[in-house]
Amino acid sequence: MEEFINVGKRIPKMDAEEKVTGKAIYIHDLKVPGMLYGKILYSSHPHAKIKSIDTSKAEKLPGVKAVLTGYNIPPIKFGVYKDNVPLKANKVCSLRDEVAAVAATDPEIAEEALNLIKVEYEILPAIFDPEEAMKEGAPLIHEEHVGGKEKKPTNVLNFPWRLIAGDVDEARKNSAYVAQDRFKVTWVAHCCMGTSGCLAQFDQKNNLTMYSITQIPSLAQRDYMDALATMGLKDKRVRVIKTMIGGGFGSKLDTYAFEYIAILLAHKTRKPVKILFSREEEFFATSPRQPAIIDIAQGCSKDGKLTFRDIKMVLDNGAYTSWGATTPSVMMMPISSLYKVPNVRYVAKCVYTNNTYSQAMRGYGNPQATFAIDSQIDILAEMAGIDPLDFRLRNANTPGEVTPQNFKIITCGLRECIDIVAQKLDWRQNRGRRDGRGMGMASMIHVGGGARVYKSDGCGTIIKMDDFGTVNVFTGATDMGQGSETVIAQIVAEELGVRVEDVVVTHTDTDICPWDVGAHASRTTFVAGNSARGAAKKVKDQLLEVASKSMGESPENLDIRDRTVFSKKDPEKKSPLGKVLRAAHYTAGGSMVMAEHFYDPTNENLDREFKGNLSVTYAYGTHGVEVEVDKETGQVKILKYIAAHDVGRAINPMLLEGQVYGGATMGIGYALTERLILKDGKVMNPNFLDYKMLTAKDVPNIETIVIETNDPFGPFGAKGIGEPGLVPTAPAIANAIYDAVGVRVKDLPITPEKVLAALKEKRIQETVVRIQKK
Amino acid sequence: MKQTITFNLNGESVQVEIEPHLTLLQLLRDKLELTGTKEGCGMGECGACTVLLDGKTINSCIFPAMEVEGRSVTTIEGLTDAQGNLHPIQKAFVEYGAIQCGFCTPGMVLSAKALLDENPKPTEEEIRNGIAGNLCRCTGYLQIVQAIKAASGQ
Numbered sequence: 045m046e047e048f049i050n051v052g053k054r055i056p057k058m059d060a061e062e063k064v065t066g067k068a069i070y071i072h073d074l075k076v077p078g079m080l081y082g083k084i085l086y087s088s089h090p091h092a093k094i095k096s097i098d099t100s101k102a103e104k105l106p107g108v109k110a111v112l113t114g115y116n117i118p119p120i121k122f123g124v125y126k127d128n129v130p131l132k133a134n135k136v137c138s139l140r141d142e143v144a145a146v147a148a149t150d151p152e153i154a155e156e157a158l159n160l161i162k163v164e165y166e167i168l169p170a171i172f173d174p175e176e177a178m179k180e181g182a183p184l185i186h187e188e189h190v191g192g193k194e195k196k197p198t199n200v201l202n203f204p205w206r207l208i209a210g211d212v213d214e215a216r217k218n219s220a221y222v223a224q225d226r227f228k229v230t231w232v233a234h235c236c237m238g239t240s241g242c243l244a245q246f247d248q249k250n251n252l253t254m255y256s257i258t259q260i261p262s263l264a265q266r267d268y269m270d271a272l273a274t275m276g277l278k279d280k281r282v283r284v285i286k287t288m289i290g291g292g293f294g295s296k297l298d299t300y301a302f303e304y305i306a307i308l309l310a311h312k313t314r315k316p317v318k319i320l321f322s323r324e325e326e327f328f329a330t331s332p333r334q335p336a337i338i339d340i341a342q343g344c345s346k347d348g349k350l351t352f353r354d355i356k357m358v359l360d361n362g363a364y365t366s367w368g369a370t371t372p373s374v375m376m377m378p379i380s381s382l383y384k385v386p387n388v389r390y391v392a393k394c395v396y397t398n399n400t401y402s403q404a405m406r407g408y409g410n411p412q413a414t415f416a417i418d419s420q421i422d423i424l425a426e427m428a429g430i431d432p433l434d435f436r437l438r439n440a441n442t443p444g445e446v447t448p449q450n451f452k453i454i455t456c457g458l459r460e461c462i463d464i465v466a467q468k469l470d471w472r473q474n475r476g477r478r479d480g481r482g483m484g485m486a487s488m489i490h491v492g493g494g495a496r497v498y499k500s501d502g503c504g505t506i507i508k509m510d511d512f513g514t515v516n517v518f519t520g521a522t523d524m525g526q527g528s529e530t531v532i533a534q535i536v537a538e539e540l541g542v543r544v545e546d547v548v549v550t551h552t553d554t555d556i557c558p559w560d561v562g563a564h565a566s567r568t569t570f571v572a573g574n575s576a577r578g579a580a581k582k583v584k585d586q587l588l589e590v591a592s593k594s595m596g597e598s599p600e601n602l603d604i605r606d607r608t609v610f611s612k613k614d615p616e617k618k619s620p621l622g623k624v625l626r627a628a629h630y631t632a633g634g635s636m637v638m639a640e641h642f643y644d645p646t647n648e649n650l651d652r653e654f655k656g657n658l659s660v661t662y663a664y665g666t667h668g669v670e671v672e673v674d675k676e677t678g679q680v681k682i683l684k685y686i687a688a689h690d691v692g693r694a695i696n697p698m699l700l701e702g703q704v705y706g707g708a709t710m711g712i713g714y715a716l717t718e719r720l721i722l723k724d725g726k727v728m729n730p731n732f733l734d735y736k737m738l739t740a741k742d743v744p745n746i747e748t749i750v751i752e753t754n755d756p757f758g759p760f761g762a763k764g765i766g767e768p769g770l771v772p773t774a775p776a777i778a779n780a781i782y783d784a785v786g787v788r789v790k791d792l793p794i795t796p797e798k799v800l801a802a803l804k805e806k807r808i809q810e811t812v813v814r815i816q817k818k
Numbered sequence: 819m820k821q822t823i824t825f826n827l828n829g830e831s832v833q834v835e836i837e838p839h840l841t842l843l844q845l846l847r848d849k850l851e852l853t854g855t856k857e858g859c860g861m862g863e864c865g866a867c868t869v870l871l872d873g874k875t876i877n878s879c880i881f882p883a884m885e886v887e888g889r890s891v892t893t894i895e896g897l898t899d900a901q902g903n904l905h906p907i908q909k910a911f912v913e914y915g916a917i918q919c920g921f922c923t924p925g926m927v928l929s930a931k932a933l934l935d936e937n938p939k940p941t942e943e944e945i946r947n948g949i950a951g952n953l954c955r956c957t958g959y960l961q962i963v964q965a966i967k968a969a970s971g972q
Contacts, residue, residue, distance in 0.1 A: 060912040063920030064904065064927060066854015066894035073853035235955050237858050237866055237921040290856075290921035291955050323859035525919030525956050698915040702957055706918065709958030732863035732953060740946040740959040 049606075050537040050544050051760045054698035058530045058549065059288070059523070068288045071241040071257050072320060079243070080109055082309045082319040083154035084302060085144040085161050086329065087136035090398040090725030091170035091183065094134055094143065094163060101160040102146060107153035110312040111161070113144045117308050120271045122299055125201070125365040127186060128401075130304035136165070137185050137363035139725050140329040140400050142301045147309040147317050171199070172725055174360040174395035175337065185363055185396035199396040201361060205372040207380060207654045209448030210387030215352035219343030221427040226339050227416040228791035231332040231720040232713070234405055235737050238290015240330055241320035242303050244310035251281040252307060255318075257289045259296040259522050260562030265554050267299040271307060286552040292524035293710070294404035295330055297564050298366045302329075327730030331403030332720050334371055335360045338416040342385075348430040350439045352387035353417070355379055361394040362401030369394050369402075371409030373497075376654055378413045378771075380449035381662075382489045383421070383439035388448045398725045404564065406707065407767045410490055411714060411774060415792065418486035418775035422782060431475070432779065433466050436487060441664065450655040451662060455753035455763075457690030458487060458664040464749050465668035468686045478786055480675060481683070484779025485668040488771035492692065492763030493660030493755070494645040495565035502644035503572045504558025505579040507536065509587070509637045511629060513607055513621040515540060515547045517579075520560025521572035523551055526766055527699040528568045532576045534695055535759050539580035540587075541604030542621065558640065566663065566764030569695060573759035575643035582639035587621070590628040590637065595619055645757075661755045663763045665689035667708065667776040673784040675803060678796030680716055680781055682744040689748070692755035692763035700765055704748045707769020713738045715774035719793050825886040828896025842878040842886060843867045846893060854894035854924045858953070865952030868925035869893045875932045875951070894924035897931070907931055907969040914965035918956030926952045930966045939970055 062068040099111040114133030122128050132141045144161050148154035169183040176182055177199040184197050191198040216222060243255035252272060258264040261284045268282045289296070302319050310317040321329065339356040361369055372392040379390045425435035440462060445453040462485070466472070469483050494501040506518040517536055523529040533547040551557055560572065588599040591609040595602065601612050610618035628635050648656035670684040687704050694700045717736035721728040729735045754761035774792055782788050787802035820835045827850070836845055846852045846869070855878060858866030862877040869878045870892035897905040904912065907930050917923050926949060933940060933948035940948060945966045946959070954962065 054915070056912045056915065057917060059920070060917045061904065061908075063917050063923050064894075064908040064911050065898060066852075066924045068920055069853070070856070070921065072857065073847075235953075237864065237919065237953065237955050238856070239858070289919060291919040293955070323861065323864075525917075527918070698961075702915050702918055702961055705958035705960045706956045707958075710955070731861060732859055733861075737953055737955070739950045739953065740963065741950045743959050746958060746960060 048538055048760070050534045051695050053534065053696065055530060055534060055544055055696055057527050057699065058533060070238050070290050071243065071255060071287045072238060074243055074255055074287055076243065076245060076316045079316045079318055080147040080149060080313055081151040081154050082145055082147045082306050082317045083151065083158055084142050084305060085158045087139055087141040087143055088163065089136060089165050089167055090139050091168040092136050092165035093168060094132065094136060095166050096164045097144060098162040099144060102157040105153060105157050105160060107149040108146060108157045109149065109315065110147045110309055111144065111157065112308055112312065118274045118276070120274045120304050122267060122304065123365045124367055124369050128301065128364040130301045130308060138398050138400055142305065145305045145309060147313050170398040170725060172397055172399055174358050174397055177395045177397050178393065185398060201365065201369060201394040201396065203369065203372070203394055205392035207376045207388060207390040207449065209380060212352045212354045212387045212389040215387040216341070216343055216354070219351045220346040221424060222341060222343040223420050223424040223427060224341040225420055225423065225790060226337065227419065228337055229412045229415060230335045230792060231402070231722065232718045233327055233332045233720050233735060234291065234293045234295040236291030236293065236295055239321040239323060239326040240302065241318065242306050243316060243318040244306040245316035246310055246314065250277050253283045253285060255285050255287055257287060257296055258284065259292045259524060259564065261286060261522060261554050262520065262559045263562055264299050268307065271304055275311060284554040286522065289524035292563065293406045294408065294564065297404040297562060324730045327720070327735065328400065328727040331366055331368060331401055333405040334368060334402040334409065334412065336412050340416045340420055342420050342424050344424055344428055348425065348428050348435050348438050350383055350385040353379060353385045355390045357392040359392060359394045360397050360399055362397060362399045364401040366401060366403040368404050373650065373654065375409040375413040376449060377491065377658070378410055378417055378489055381447035381451050382414065382417055382487060383436065384441060384445065386448065399722055400727065406710060407771050410488070410767070410771050411711065414486065414488055414771050415774040418772060419778045419790065422484065422779045423788065433462065433471050433485065436462050441489065450657055452657045454661045454757065455692065455755045456662070456664055457751040457753045458666065460751045461664060461666035461688035461690060462487065464688045465666045465686050468747065469668045469670060469684065475783060480784055481670065481672050482780050482782065482784025483668065483670045484776050484783055485666055486772035486775035486779060487666040488664065488768055490663045490768050490771060491565050491659035492570065492663030493757055494567040494571045494647055495659050496647040496649045497565065498561050500561060500644055501567065501571060501647060502642055503560040503575040504640060504642045505575040506558055506640045507579045507583045507638065509583065509625055511622065511626050513542065513546060513625060515542060517547055517549045517576060518557045519549060519551045519572055519576060520558045521551055521568045522563040524563060526703060527696065528572060530699060531569050531695045532572060535573050535577050536580045538760065539577050540584055542607050546607065566766035566768065568766070569762050570758055570764050571643060571645060573762060575641055577759045578641035578643050579639050582641060583637060586637045586639065587624060590635065591619060591624045594624065594627045660757045661692065661763055663690060663765065663768050665768050665772060667772045669776045669780045671777065671780040671784055673781055673799060675785060678799035678803070680794065680799065682712065685744050685746045687746055687748050687769060688751060689765060689768055690751045690753050691765050692758040693752050693761035694750050695760060695762050697750060700750065701748045703765050704769040705746050707767065708746050708773055709738055709743050711770030711773025712743065712777065714770065714792060715777040716793050821884065823884060823887045825888060826890040828892060836883055838884055840883040842869065842881040842883045845883040846878060852893050852895050856921055856924060858921065865929065866922050866925045868928045868952060870928055870932055873932060873935060875929050892928070894927060897927065907934065907966070910965040910969035914961050914968060916957060916962040916965040922952055922954040926954065926962060930969065934970055939972060942967065
């Protein structure tokens with residue numbers, strides 16, 4: 045076992061002291077001189093024609109500097125499908141549609157101005173059910189959108205999500221047992237504690253500085269540049285500066301109307317404009333996790349070997365597309381590759397409705413798919429008369445496997461995860477009593493070595509060293525609280541032989557930091573980590589080269605430990621790093637110790653059949669839970685929660701545990717309490733009283749177990765762990781509830797009402813069976 | 819009509835002229851530029867704006883600024899000592915990984931302080947009750963609970 049100085053240590057987050065003292069600057073705290081406040085007027089109807097907008101009164105209000113509508117802005121388009129515009133003209137398609145915006149000297153004046161804008165609508169028939177929206181004759185959300193061979197107008201998006209491996213129909217015929225079920229999952233909100241916002245500022249030459257909380261600075265920069273081009277500002281520069289981010293979880297993986305509105309208002313007024321969301325806006329005007337209707341069948345042989353998995357899915361896309369519309373591509377991952385399943389078929393349709401449009405959220409489709417898959421594994425195991433623990437072990441993935449989607453599994457600790465969870469729960473002893481207490485488990489696979497979603501999955505790092513041995517790291521990575529800054533510092537410190545406190549990581553400014561595709565797919569530790577390590581290696585080579593001259597020793601014989609260059613042959617021969625650096629700078633013909641490294645993993649884009657080795661390595665995990673179900677109230681109480689994860693290597697166990705605790709807690713909310721309630725397109729619970737996010741009182745103690753498989757491609761062996769923590773939570777809990785009281789709830793969240801209804805249904809059925817027997 | 823109020827803020831006497839409709843949060847953030855206190859919901863539901871009024875927690879976002887007249891307010895900026903050293907609770911938050919995005923942290927720390935001032939050796943359940951009004955989306959609360967326990971010397 046290698047000994048590390050900085051890697052594997054529970055080092056506090058580098059920004060923790062700024063945050064704990066209230067000194068950290070979030071977008072909410074940012075003010076620049078002359079700044080105006082932007083506010084947005086949203087649609088009053090989920091589907092309507094805009095007949096007229098009268099902004100004359102608002103424009104006359106003292107303090108109002110600009111009023112924009114869809115009728116007086118350039119045709120900026122955004123969204124994956126380019127089907128969205130910052131301010132809507134002619135027609136609105138959801139209640140979060142932006143119809144006008146105001147910039148004023150004071151937020152209250154801006155708010156007052158919104159009230160003075162008169163919009164006349166002609167209401168159109170609306171549709172909120174994706175299955176209804178697929179039918180012929182359904183109201184069309186975007187009349188110009190056509191699909192299918194005949195290019196007919198349709199609400200079904202032209203994403204051909206279809207993954208086929210093997211022969212599902214044949215396998216189904218030959219299966220000893222087949223389970224067929226329908227699962228449903230609904231909207232949940234990211235609930236970042238810091239609401240969304242941005243501040244747009246143009247300089248005299250019309251270059252844009254965008255103060256932002258994005259998770260994708262480099263891609264956002266490009267989106268804003270496209271917008272500037274449409275505004276007639278081609279070739280102008282865009283600088284994205286991130287403030288501290290008050291939570292991300294995927295919500296900031298795209299650019300949104302409010303950002304373009306701020307840019308348009310800033311350009312119009314020639315003043316900096318800040319837009320900050322209220323909590324209500326955050327709930328109804330940002331994009332939640334996708335709802336899905338999942339028809340799933342799985343089969344197995346007599347001895348419990350999975351034979352096939354067949355899934356049809358309908359996703360409610362809402363009125364516009366974001367990157368979230370591509371979640372089926374990630375759903376393919378568990379569908380094809382969670383447990384060994386030789387024959388797979390997956391077909392998904394994303395459908396426009398007049399609901400809010402969805403977006404990426406931690407797990408990116410994986411939690412939805414895994415809920416269906418691993419709930420049904422228990423159903424199938426019961427049909428086959430096999431303990432679900434044994435069923436999972438029998439089908440567990442193994443190293444060296446190539447999955448039906450052509451994922452090459454390098455390291456895989458799934459069996460170890462299942463085993464340890466079973467052991468911790470005392471599974472063989474305690475399961476299957478049906479006495480109100482029960483236990484369940486579920487597993488997950490996720491990309492752990494980047495994910496080639498775009499043409500590049502790369503991240504750049506620049507490292508420079510000053511005169512005294514301080515290491516400045518400029519990374520493309522984004523820290524939104526998960527701690528990438530600290531993890532990168534640990535990796536660089538380890539490689540360079542310095543202390544973590546010697547490393548300063550800058551990650552907030554596109555003018556300074558290298559390119560990166562963003563904080564998504566749990567890729568930062570792996571990709572940005574490898575990138576940082578590569579740059580550190582180059583810097584180290586330079587340092588040893590420089591030191592070799594002054595120390596009279598060949599570079600191969602030198603190494604660095606604890607800020608000191610020393611000879612491996614003669615450890616007494618040493619020189620402090622600062623001295624080596626000063627020698628480099630102050631010598632005639634001197635040099636600057638500095639290096640850059642761009643790391644783009646060797647993973648593959650999915651091909652036309654959606655196959656390919658999406659990630660260099662894959663993360664696995666198993667969660668086990670013991671619950672107590674109150675048969676009178678339907679309340680589910682979690683008694684024990686075990687989360688075992690194959691993490692490759694824990695660079696910082698404390699931060700890693702934080703990811704698992706946080707992920708699992710979000711997952712428990714997903715399983716039991718959280719849902720954004722939409723009625724006729726309107727969010728009915730846009731506040732924390734009615735949206736049931738878990739409090740400290742509701743969360744059980746979660747025991748995290750780290751399985752280190754030391755991945756050969758990971759930085760010091762590490763895999764990504766940002767998302768895995770919430771992926772298997774809901775099915776593990778659903779399975780435990782079944783074990784406790786014998787009812788299977790197939791739609792999330794599993795509220796007490798649903799448990800009670802299922803218990804009632806079960807009693808009725810048991811009575812019917814008894815009567816029939818008599 | 820603006821009115822003058824005088825109150826003790828983080829150990830110092832402060833006199834300000836304010837519009838009577840102002841919330842304490844607006845006074846702190848907008849007028850006094852103490853932005854350590856956060857606004858997470860504006861409706862008293864998330865606890866990000868928690869400050870101490872005479873040692874007890876309040877949601878400053880729904881608390882009228884006028885009502886602090888003659889009273890004592892502690893914000894996160896008032897927790898470090900004169901040399902700027904972290905309060906033991908702050909130190910524990912840093913050391914136990916109780917902070918991720920950090921937006922809930924100032925309010926959470928102040929709730930922890932109110933709890934420990936009143937109950938220096940709380941049980942885990944008491945800690946969880948003590949911070950139940952402070953929502954956190956990142957941490958799952960576990961490392962926060964551990965930090966508070968550690969700060970209480972347990």
